[in-house]
Amino acid sequence: MTSAQRPRLVVHIGAMKTGTTYLQNVLAANVDALGALGWYVPKQRRVVQATTEVLALPGVSIANPAADDVPPATASRRWAALVDDLREQAARPGSVGGVVSMEFLSFARQVGARRIVESLADFDVDVVITVRDAMRALPSQWNALTANGFQYTWPEFAVGVRAFMAGTKDPAGRPFRRTQDVPRMVRAWSASVERDRFTTLLVPPPAAGLPRSVLWDRFADVLGVDPARTTTEVEFDNPQLGYGSCELLVRVNAALDATPTPDYRWVLRRLTREHLLDLREGQTRPRNDRPTAVAAADLNARTLTVAGERTVVVGDRSGLPTHVADDLSLDPGDRPRLAPEAEVRDAAHAVLAGAVAIGRDLGVDPAPDGLPSLDGDLDTVVRRVAGVLAATIEARAAQRARREHERAQR
Numbered sequence: 001m002t003s004a005q006r007p008r009l010v011v012h013i014g015a016m017k018t019g020t021t022y023l024q025n026v027l028a029a030n031v032d033a034l035g036a037l038g039w040y041v042p043k044q045r046r047v048v049q050a051t052t053e054v055l056a057l058p059g060v061s062i063a064n065p066a067a068d069d070v071p072p073a074t075a076s077r078r079w080a081a082l083v084d085d086l087r088e089q090a091a092r093p094g095s096v097g098g099v100v101s102m103e104f105l106s107f108a109r110q111v112g113a114r115r116i117v118e119s120l121a122d123f124d125v126d127v128v129i130t131v132r133d134a135m136r137a138l139p140s141q142w143n144a145l146t147a148n149g150f151q152y153t154w155p156e157f158a159v160g161v162r163a164f165m166a167g168t169k170d171p172a173g174r175p176f177r178r179t180q181d182v183p184r185m186v187r188a189w190s191a192s193v194e195r196d197r198f199t200t201l202l203v204p205p206p207a208a209g210l211p212r213s214v215l216w217d218r219f220a221d222v223l224g225v226d227p228a229r230t231t232t233e234v235e236f237d238n239p240q241l242g243y244g245s246c247e248l249l250v251r252v253n254a255a256l257d258a259t260p261t262p263d264y265r266w267v268l269r270r271l272t273r274e275h276l277l278d279l280r281e282g283q284t285r286p287r288n289d290r291p292t293a294v295a296a297a298d299l300n301a302r303t304l305t306v307a308g309e310r311t312v313v314v315g316d317r318s319g320l321p322t323h324v325a326d327d328l329s330l331d332p333g334d335r336p337r338l339a340p341e342a343e344v345r346d347a348a349h350a351v352l353a354g355a356v357a358i359g360r361d362l363g364v365d366p367a368p369d370g371l372p373s374l375d376g377d378l379d380t381v382v383r384r385v386a387g388v389l390a391a392t393i394e395a396r397a398a399q400r401a402r403r404e405h406e407r408a409q410r
Contacts, residue, residue, distance in 0.1 A: 006122060006123055006124045007090035007095055007096065007097035007098070007122075007123055007124070008096060008097030008098075008123060008124050008125075008126060009086060009090075009097050009098050009099075009100065009120055009123035009124070009125050009126070010097070010098070010099045010100070010126045010128060010222060010223060011100050011101075011105065011116075011120075011125060011126070011127050011128070012099070012100065012101035012102070012105075012127075012128045012129075012130070012219070013102070013103070013105035013106045013108075013127060013128070013129050013185065013189060014102075014103030014104070014105060014106035014129060014130065014185070015103060015106045015129060015130065015131065015132075015137075015179065015180065015182055015185060016103045016106070016141060016144070016179045016180070017132060017137050017140040017141050017144060017179075017180075018103075018130040018131055018132040018137065018203050019130050019132070019203050019212075019215045020101065020103040020130065022212060022215065022216075022234075023101055023130070023215065023216065023219055024044055024101050025234040025235065026216050026219075026230070026231075026232055026234055027041050027044075027099060027101060028041070028044060028234075029231055029232075029233070029234045030230045030231060033229060033230050033231070034099070034223075034225065034230065037096070037225055037229065038094050038095050038096030038097070039096055039097060039098065039099055039223060039225070040086065040089040040090065040095065040097070040098040040099070041098070041099050042082060042085060042086065042098065042100065044101075046078075046082060046085075047082065047100055047101070047102050048102060048104075049078050050076065050078040050079045050081070050082040051079070051102040051104050051105055052104065053076040053077070053078045053079060054073050054076040054078070054079035054116065055104060055105075055107055055108065055112070056076075057070070057071050057073070057075055057076055057112075057115075058070060058071065059109065059111060059112065060073070060108060060109065060111075060112030060115060060116075061107045061108060061109065061112055062107055062108075062109050062177065062178055062184075063107055063178055066109070070111045070112065070115055071115070072115055072118065072119060073115045073116045073118065073119035074119050079116075079119065080119070082100075083119055083120065086098040086100075086123070087122055087123075090122075090123070096224075097123065097124075098123075099223065106129070106179075106185045107178050107179075108188055108189070109188060110187065110188040110191050110192075112188070113188045113189045113191065113192050114191065114192045116192075117192040117193065118192075124197070125193055125197065126193075126197045126198075126199065126222060127189050127193050127197065127198045127199070128198075128199045128200075128201060128219065128222055129182070129185060129186065129189070129198075129199075129200050129201070129307075129311070130200075130201045130202075130203055130215065131182055131200055131201070131202055131203065131303060131307065131320065132202075132203040133203075133205055133296075133300060133319060133320050133321065134180065134296035134297075134299040134300050134303070134320075135288055135293055135296040135297070135300075135321070135328075136205070137180055137296075138157075138158065138161060138176075138180060138288075138292070138296055139154065139158075139285070139286040139287070139288070140240065141175070141176075141179050141180055142154050142157045142158075142246070142286065143240050143241060143246050143286070145157075145175055146241070146246040146247075146249040146250050146253070147241075147249055147265075147268045147269075147272055148260045148265070148268075149253050149258040149259060149260035149264065150175070150250060150253060151250060151253045151254040151257075151258070152171075152172040152250065153247060153250055153338060154243070154246070154247070154286040154336055154338075154339075155335045155336045155337070155338060156172040157172050157173060157175075157176075158288070158289070158292040158335060158336050159172065159173070159292075159335055160172030160173025160174070160176070161173040161176040161180075161292070161295065162291060162292060162295045164176050164177060164181075165295050165298070165299065180299075181299075182299070182303045182306075182307070183299075183302045183303055183305075183306040183307075186198075186200070186303075186306045186307055186310055186311060187306060187310070190310035190311065195310055195311060195312065196312060198310060198311040198312065199222050199311060199312050199313075199314060200307040200311040200312065200313045200314065200315075201215065201218045201219060201222075201314050201315060202313065202314065202315025202316065202317065202319050202320060203215060203315070203319070204315065204316065204319055205319045208316065208319060212232070213227070213232040216230070216232050218314050218315065221314075239272060239273065239277050239280075240280070241272065241276050241277065241279075241280055241283075242276075242279050242280040242281075242282070242283025242284065242285070242343065242347075243283050243284045243285055243286050243339040243340075243343060244279070244283045244284070244339040244340060244342070244343020244344045244345075244346060244347045245276045245279055245280070245283065245343070245347040245350070246286070246339070247338060247339040247343075247344050247347075248344045248347035248348055248351060248382070248385075249268075249347075249351075251344070251378075251382040252351070252382055252385055252386045252389060255382050255383055255386035256386050256389070256390055261393075261397070262400070263393050263394075263396040263397040263400060264393050266396055267355070267358060267389070267392055267393050267396055270354070270358050271350075271351055271354045271355065271358070274354060274357075274358075275350045275351065275353065275354030275357075276347060276350055276351070276354075278350075279343075279346055279347060279350060282346075283339075283343045283346075283347075284339065284340065284343065286336060286339070287329060287330060287331050287336055287337070288328075288330055288331065288336060289330055289331045289332070289333055289334060289335055289336045290324065290330050290334075291334050291335075292335075292336065293324045293328060293330055294324055297321055297322050297323055297324050298322075300320040300321060300322050301322040303320060304317055304320055304322070341378060344378060345374065345378070345381065348374055348381050348382070348385050349374060351385050351389065352367075352371060352372070352374065352384075352385050352388055353371075355385070355388045355389045355391075355392040356371065356388060356392075358392050358396075359388075359391060359392040359395050362392070362395040362396055362398075362399050363395070363399070364391070364392075364395035364398075366388045366389075366391035366392045366395065367388050367391075372384040372387070372388065
């Protein structure tokens with residue numbers, strides 16, 4: 001099959017915290033509209049499962065050790081099935097191609113990206129990466145990490161990121177390389193696709209006053225689709241918590257030495273949506289100190305350089321500032337401030353009440369002797385909340401085990 005005959009496959013690789021959930025929601029809302037225009041959008045759950053499985057292959061992701069012999073991407077059963085589905089849909093009359101969006105793809109090593117692109121040999125592959133100002137992306141990434149077992153405060157994460165950027169490994173900043181080191185991502189994927197088939201979409205900053213739909217307009221342009229033929233009226237379900245809530249979660253995670261199991265994630269999702277989101281408007285947001293802002297500006301500069309050399313950049317480059325503005329609101333000193341203690345205590349009350357309510361919904365009372373007092377020093381408060389939360393997570397695990405046993409008996 002010649003290049004002129006091959007269908008296209010647009011692969012959106014992230015990065016995280018750059019409007020990925022928004023784009024995925026718009027794609028899902030426009031499955032029929034895009035289908036009428038020749039574009040196939042597979043179910044997002046299937047894409048997530050396939051991506052997770054292919055990245056688990058030896059040497060494919062930077063989250064895994066490097067490997068001397070990296071297997072083909074089709075060694076992943078789910079990835080191979082997804083590619084077969086894309087190929088089958090692309091063979092239908094009127095098809096233009098397919099669209100896959102999954103931010104975990106940005107975790108790929110260079111050899112991992114090559115294996116993935118090799119598995120797509122029947123397509124003309126276009127890669128898209130969305131990029132956001134690192135001064136905003138870094139605290140937003142920390143926010144997301146806190147509900148996924150992360151055990152380091154925002155100041156610790158900020159200092160750890162700076163250490164990583166300076167060439168020193170720091171456990172607090174380790175997630176940075178995987179989730180926010182955009183130059184690494186661009187280098188990894190650009191080794192397998194030509195420059196004119198790799199697009200960097202810059203996310204406009206709030207100060208630009210542009211609607212969120214601008215990001216979809218730019219993505220639709222990559223597809224060659226008139227955005228007026230699609231809808232951007234979608235629900236946006238990717239909540240950001242207030243600073244005190246996030247710090248409380250970090251402290252509780254450390255007290256639990258939390259591993260983000262499916263049961264932990266299930267309970268934390270409910271706590272976030274049903275009990276912590278209501279606190280957001282009354283809480284502060286994590287801010288940068290000057291050294292962190294300078295490091296973020298340097299990351300922006302390196303991102304623009306690498307993206308300009310290896311990709312087609314779309315959007316206003318000033319949205320990724322390469323210098324720290326004099327009027328930028330920063331925390332004093334050489335590390336950001338912790339959240340106000342009053343916010344953390346408010347979040348502790350919300351998590352305690354929420355964990356008890358969720359536990360009782362699961363048929364277990366995680367505080368059978370009554371709600372523990374949240375008086376005393378903050379470490380004591382955290383330990384008491386963590387104990388009740390642990391009981392709720394255990395109740396969810398027991399419920400899931402019972403259901404799996406019942407299904408196995410049918």
